[in-house]
Amino acid sequence: MEMDSVQLSAILSRIQFAFTVSFHIIFPSITIGLATLIAVWEGLWLKTRNPVYLQLAKFWIKPFAITFGMGVVSGIVLSYEFGTNFSKFSELTGAVLGPLMAYEVLTAFFLEAGFLGVMLFGWQRVSERMHFFASCTVAVGTWISAFWIIAANSWMQTPAGHKIVNGRFEVESWLAVIFNPSMPYRLSHMLLATMLTATFVVMATSAWYLLKQQHQAFARKGLSMTLWLALVLAPLQALVGDFHGLNVKEHQPVKLAAMEGIWPAREANVPYLLFAIPDPEQEKNHFEVKIPGLASLLLTHDWQGELQGLQSVPKADRPNVPLVFFSFRLMVGLGLLMIFIAVAGLWLRKRGTLYQSRWFLRLCTVMAPSGVIAVLAGWYVVEVGRQPWLVQGLVRTMDVVSPLPAERVALSLTLFVLTYSLLFGVYLYFFRKLIKKGPPELADLQQLKVGVKASGYAVAFTKNLADETKHQGAH
Amino acid sequence: MDISLFYFLLLGFAILMYVLLDGFDLGIGILYPWFNSDAEHDHLMRSVSHVWDGNETWLVFGGVILFGAFPTAYAQLLSTLYLPIMLMLIGLIFRGVAFEYRFKSHSSKVWWSRAFALGSTLAAFCQGLMLGAVVQGVPADALGANSLQLVTPFSLFTAVSVVAGYALLGCAYLVMKSRGAIQHKAAQRGRVLVWVVMLAMALVSLFTVLSDDLIWQRWFGGWQTLWLLPLPLLALAAARLLYRDLGRVRKSHHNKEQVTEKHEDRPFWLAVSLFVLAFAGLLVSLFPYLLPRQLSYQQAVAPEHSLWFMLPGVLIFVPLILAYTLWGYRIFAGKVEDFEEGY
Numbered sequence: 001m002e003m004d005s006v007q008l009s010a011i012l013s014r015i016q017f018a019f020t021v022s023f024h025i026i027f028p029s030i031t032i033g034l035a036t037l038i039a040v041w042e043g044l045w046l047k048t049r050n051p052v053y054l055q056l057a058k059f060w061i062k063p064f065a066i067t068f069g070m071g072v073v074s075g076i077v078l079s080y081e082f083g084t085n086f087s088k089f090s091e092l093t094g095a096v097l098g099p100l101m102a103y104e105v106l107t108a109f110f111l112e113a114g115f116l117g118v119m120l121f122g123w124q125r126v127s128e129r130m131h132f133f134a135s136c137t138v139a140v141g142t143w144i145s146a147f148w149i150i151a152a153n154s155w156m157q158t159p160a161g162h163k164i165v166n167g168r169f170e171v172e173s174w175l176a177v178i179f180n181p182s183m184p185y186r187l188s189h190m191l192l193a194t195m196l197t198a199t200f201v202v203m204a205t206s207a208w209y210l211l212k213q214q215h216q217a218f219a220r221k222g223l224s225m226t227l228w229l230a231l232v233l234a235p236l237q238a239l240v241g242d243f244h245g246l247n248v249k250e251h252q253p254v255k256l257a258a259m260e261g262i263w264p265a266r267e268a269n270v271p272y273l274l275f276a277i278p279d280p281e282q283e284k285n286h287f288e289v290k291i292p293g294l295a296s297l298l299l300t301h302d303w304q305g306e307l308q309g310l311q312s313v314p315k316a317d318r319p320n321v322p323l324v325f326f327s328f329r330l331m332v333g334l335g336l337l338m339i340f341i342a343v344a345g346l347w348l349r350k351r352g353t354l355y356q357s358r359w360f361l362r363l364c365t366v367m368a369p370s371g372v373i374a375v376l377a378g379w380y381v382v383e384v385g386r387q388p389w390l391v392q393g394l395v396r397t398m399d400v401v402s403p404l405p406a407e408r409v410a411l412s413l414t415l416f417v418l419t420y421s422l423l424f425g426v427y428l429y430f431f432r433k434l435i436k437k438g439p440p441e442l443a444d445l446q447q448l449k450v451g452v453k454a455s456g457y458a459v460a461f462t463k464n465l466a467d468e469t470k471h472q473g474a475h
Numbered sequence: 476m477d478i479s480l481f482y483f484l485l486l487g488f489a490i491l492m493y494v495l496l497d498g499f500d501l502g503i504g505i506l507y508p509w510f511n512s513d514a515e516h517d518h519l520m521r522s523v524s525h526v527w528d529g530n531e532t533w534l535v536f537g538g539v540i541l542f543g544a545f546p547t548a549y550a551q552l553l554s555t556l557y558l559p560i561m562l563m564l565i566g567l568i569f570r571g572v573a574f575e576y577r578f579k580s581h582s583s584k585v586w587w588s589r590a591f592a593l594g595s596t597l598a599a600f601c602q603g604l605m606l607g608a609v610v611q612g613v614p615a616d617a618l619g620a621n622s623l624q625l626v627t628p629f630s631l632f633t634a635v636s637v638v639a640g641y642a643l644l645g646c647a648y649l650v651m652k653s654r655g656a657i658q659h660k661a662a663q664r665g666r667v668l669v670w671v672v673m674l675a676m677a678l679v680s681l682f683t684v685l686s687d688d689l690i691w692q693r694w695f696g697g698w699q700t701l702w703l704l705p706l707p708l709l710a711l712a713a714a715r716l717l718y719r720d721l722g723r724v725r726k727s728h729h730n731k732e733q734v735t736e737k738h739e740d741r742p743f744w745l746a747v748s749l750f751v752l753a754f755a756g757l758l759v760s761l762f763p764y765l766l767p768r769q770l771s772y773q774q775a776v777a778p779e780h781s782l783w784f785m786l787p788g789v790l791i792f793v794p795l796i797l798a799y800t801l802w803g804y805r806i807f808a809g810k811v812e813d814f815e816e817g818y
Binding site: 069072087103402 | 525526529531536541542546552553561567568571572580778780781784785792799806807
């Protein structure tokens, strides 16, 4: 009886972590890319003085702000959940993961938070260049944050640089811990993913305005820029993803077998499954639609290449195969769709009908959440695919959950589900509202209500000057 | 100095920074019900909307320093304090998103005001509850036992005290950042809160000192009493001056005179010093424990390799963070009325 309660509590803790981390990742995957785009637009505006760039920056800063806010509040939850729900894990790995998290806070969180205030509210208070600097700092802060988080996560996938003393992890080489075997692939894959996510959000919005015949100049600039970006980023992402896949084959072969639905312990001339329904009970796939030998070719660069399958390890050491298998296909499918859109965009541009082609604009519009969905699916492959391990091959997830009473975790999980469902609805409502409101009028922007020429600046400046004179007088 | 002691002090510094900085902006939320009009609520929120995010980051910093430097304490404390932490996080979520959504809403604005006020109060209340539970000594079997075990008369009292304390910080901040009716009201409320907070500090100190013979010995067991005595005395002096300064502000409004700048700014720093002194007193009582009577910082400390690895980061970035945080505050120096435009 007691055993059951412990099991239930552990499962609830895992559901809660999966739920809260899935909710969280939606927002950074938009803001990392969007912060970068905003900084680029601001820079282009300073360079060219073309007001449409300022319009883009000032418009997107609002959706950025609400997204960032959601990311902040849902992120704080995670930094505490390791301790609350996975206390044994924190105790075992604290000496390795704790310092990485500490570096994230020191080098990124404070930086983002410190300059975000100036970026959002400082238009009147600082010069244009200083504001641009603040926007760049926020963008760089989001990358640094991704660097440390990915380093920590990758260490859990492909642990290196550690030793185990009295059952706990200690570090032998920090360089080996941070730049562990899968880290460079995972980091570049994730950063590209966030850029693509933001790119497709902006592209969808611009296409929607064009369909509605609103804000034409603004929407054309947005669509054109993002299509160029997608043309570079989407194929590049496929390439990086391929390298990442090879890395998974090298270090986490069981995860790869789940991704590709390979059951025999070793198989040569492995087909690529376009579709299948993996059956963990019977250890085989149903309804396979396949291309013979392609998986071997992609992963070993040889039609006859051998791959390790799921039966090479006991059932207890395999992940949830259907979830990994379908998540992987969803991610790849969306990636291919992105490449198609980028190429189709180029083709329409050459024909000169990019801004009129309604089918294409509609397709772009529905792609708005594609990046977010692909990122979520990708992380499900990464995280579910590593199970039953929390640290690959070393720590089992079920062994390191906090021994909490199940009803306590059930209560917090219920609260999170209610809170996050409500907030997600609210977030979408306000995001839509901001999009429907449209960009600020060019006429308003041309009065240059930014930097030292802004109306509020003089008041603030005089006030500060008066303060400073007074302070100097006091010394 | 022993490197583990350095991290113990750093953890203390992070918690203190959090309490001071998020204290005043949670305080603004706690004070919401005492202000009526939409315009007043706008003003209150605008006074902290550019800094709340940075302030809350100190909470994350405290958490990760505990995780990295004292993993055993991180694991034990957080899982034991499970429910208050979860409720605090929910409170912080609601009050955090209220900053974004309140200014963008019309019909639902009143709900965001409520979310901001309730979320801030809940977060402060839970922090106070945890403070009480830690000071009182978390029972070793708290993980498996009744979820309400942490709720004792003492922890409820510290919870209310922390809410009152943050509200006092909020009042003092408002006196500095506003003019007119808001400043007047903040000064009035602040005067009442000075009494409440001083009473709470006295009772909590009394309980702490009487509850444990070791703590009693530390304060009154010898000559050290002499050099510990300034802590309560300075607190009394600061409270008295704070009370009088707020009185001056109130009186100036009453007589329709200009409030002198000294009396606008000083209350905030006095309220801050009250918190610093209270925190120092707590440190004297609890040192060297992270969980009183159960787990000292030396017992919970991470291997040295991890501590040395974090050290350059701490030594380089903490001063840098303090510098640009200060810069951010200076950019938005002065009264809220002077910077109208948002983003």
